Amino acid sequence: MNFQKLTPVDQQKALLDLAFRKAREKGQQKKFVGNWLQKIRYKENLKLDIVKDTIITRLQKVLAEFPNTLDLPDFYVELIRLTIDFRELKKSFGALDWAIKQLGVVHRVHIQKVNEEKEGSKVKEVTKQYYGRIASILKQINPQLKYLEDSRRIMRTYPDIKPMFSLCLYGFPNVGKTTILNKLTGTKAKVAAYSFTTKSINAGYMKINDVKIQVLDVPGTLARKEKFNDVELQAELVLKKVADVVIYIFDLSGASGYSIKKQEQLLQNLGKKKKVFPFVNKQDITDEAILKEFKIKHYTLEEIKEELEKEVKEEPKGNSKEEFEEPKEAAGENLDPSF
Ligand SMILES: Nc1nc2c(ncn2[C@@H]2O[C@H](COP(=O)(O)OP(=O)(O)O)[C@@H](O)[C@H]2O)c(=O)[nH]1
Ligand SMILES: [Mg+2]
Numbered sequence: 001m002n003f004q005k006l007t008p009v010d011q012q013k014a015l016l017d018l019a020f021r022k023a024r025e026k027g028q029q030k031k032f033v034g035n036w037l038q039k040i041r042y043k044e045n046l047k048l049d050i051v052k053d054t055i056i057t058r059l060q061k062v063l064a065e066f067p068n069t070l071d072l073p074d075f076y077v078e079l080i081r082l083t084i085d086f087r088e089l090k091k092s093f094g095a096l097d098w099a100i101k102q103l104g105v106v107h108r109v110h111i112q113k114v115n116e117e118k119e120g121s122k123v124k125e126v127t128k129q130y131y132g133r134i135a136s137i138l139k140q141i142n143p144q145l146k147y148l149e150d151s152r153r154i155m156r157t158y159p160d161i162k163p164m165f166s167l168c169l170y171g172f173p174n175v176g177k178t179t180i181l182n183k184l185t186g187t188k189a190k191v192a193a194y195s196f197t198t199k200s201i202n203a204g205y206m207k208i209n210d211v212k213i214q215v216l217d218v219p220g221t222l223a224r225k226e227k228f229n230d231v232e233l234q235a236e237l238v239l240k241k242v243a244d245v246v247i248y249i250f251d252l253s254g255a256s257g258y259s260i261k262k263q264e265q266l267l268q269n270l271g272k273k274k275k276v277f278p279f280v281n282k283q284d285i286t287d288e289a290i291l292k293e294f295k296i297k298h299y300t301l302e303e304i305k306e307e308l309e310k311e312v313k314e315e316p317k318g319n320s321k322e323e324f325e326e327p328k329e330a331a332g333e334n335l336d337p338s339f
Contacts, residue, residue, distance in 0.1 A: 003158040009149040012138040019054040023047040040120045044127045052107040059096045075241040084151045092144035099141045106133045159201035165213040166242045171249035174256035176281040181217040208312040220266050246276045253286040277304045
């Protein structure tokens with residue numbers, strides 16, 4: 001699921017500016033035929049239509065793009081739970097639905113008025129009233145539009161993670177996770193000689209037994225959960241909800257700035273629920289005595305690939321693309337009541 005592609009949510013003012021401008025432009029471009037009253041009516045009808053259609057299209061786009069059910073992979077459900085208020089989000093969809101209906105009603109009423117009005121100046125007056133009603137409807141949902149835009153900005157930071165067999169590269173900052181991700185998958189994620197270059201979760205893909213698998217570069221921390229920043233929180237969720245297999249990366253050279261003891265502790269924190277392959281990176285700059293002393297069983301990348309071949313035999317779990325790109329239900333409906 002790619003939350004980064006959500007379109008920004010316009011607020012009241014931007015929506016009105018856009019709709020009124022379009023109406024004005026189209027009203028000026030088009031040549032109307034008929035007697036003077038008919039011409040005015042046609043023109044005002046067109047403006048009314050354009051204003052309604054422009055705004056409704058925008059609002060419908062928001063409803064279509066945002067996830068409005070929690071029928072998402074576990075990872076995203078958790079992430080949404082932790083970062084935004086889904087109930088508030090649902091209410092906002094409801095408000096947009098309401099506004100779309102109101103816009104339709106107000107449009108119908110004013111079209112009728114335009115067509116019944118006998119005096120040209122009064123026809124234009126109807127348009128003015130209509131604009132006022134539209135503005136008032138949007139004003140009422142503006143807090144919800146703002147909430148949706150705030151939510152979008154948060155969701156935009158969600159990593160794009162696919163429901164397929166996943167290998168996580170885990171370890172402290174600077175131990176070489178991204179370097180190994182690039183080596184395994186041929187991606188070109190940024191490698192840097194300072195900590196916390198990974199501002200979000202990097203992903204790449206590789207083939208094991210002709211099956212495409214996802215490789216994720218996940219920064220570790222010994223910080224307490226209450227103190228997690230966004231990336232740390234996402235990292236924890238990826239490990240818990242997405243990882244099928246973990247490569248735990250050690251840097252025994254001292255270059256990353258984390259003691260061996262701390263690195264062992266982070267490995268222990270992973271627990272026994274997942275299959276974990278320790279890997280010792282930066283051997284080229286590591287003291288031989290330290291390498292010899294190191295007692296934790298570890299693997300070469302070749303050995304890990306062989307192990308993965310045993311793991312990835314069948315089609316990986318639910319890797320169909322459709323699962324992610326189902327058309328959305330009508331907004332506000334089918335929302336998971338358990339949430
Ligand atoms: N000498 C040496 N340096 C490495 C090795 N792997 C990574 N590095 C360097 O370690 C630094 C941190 O690497 P990076 O992949 O960004 O670490 P990450 O923070 O865990 O993703 C970079 O300067 C890399 O060039 C290695 O095997 N040997
Ligand atoms: Mg990195």
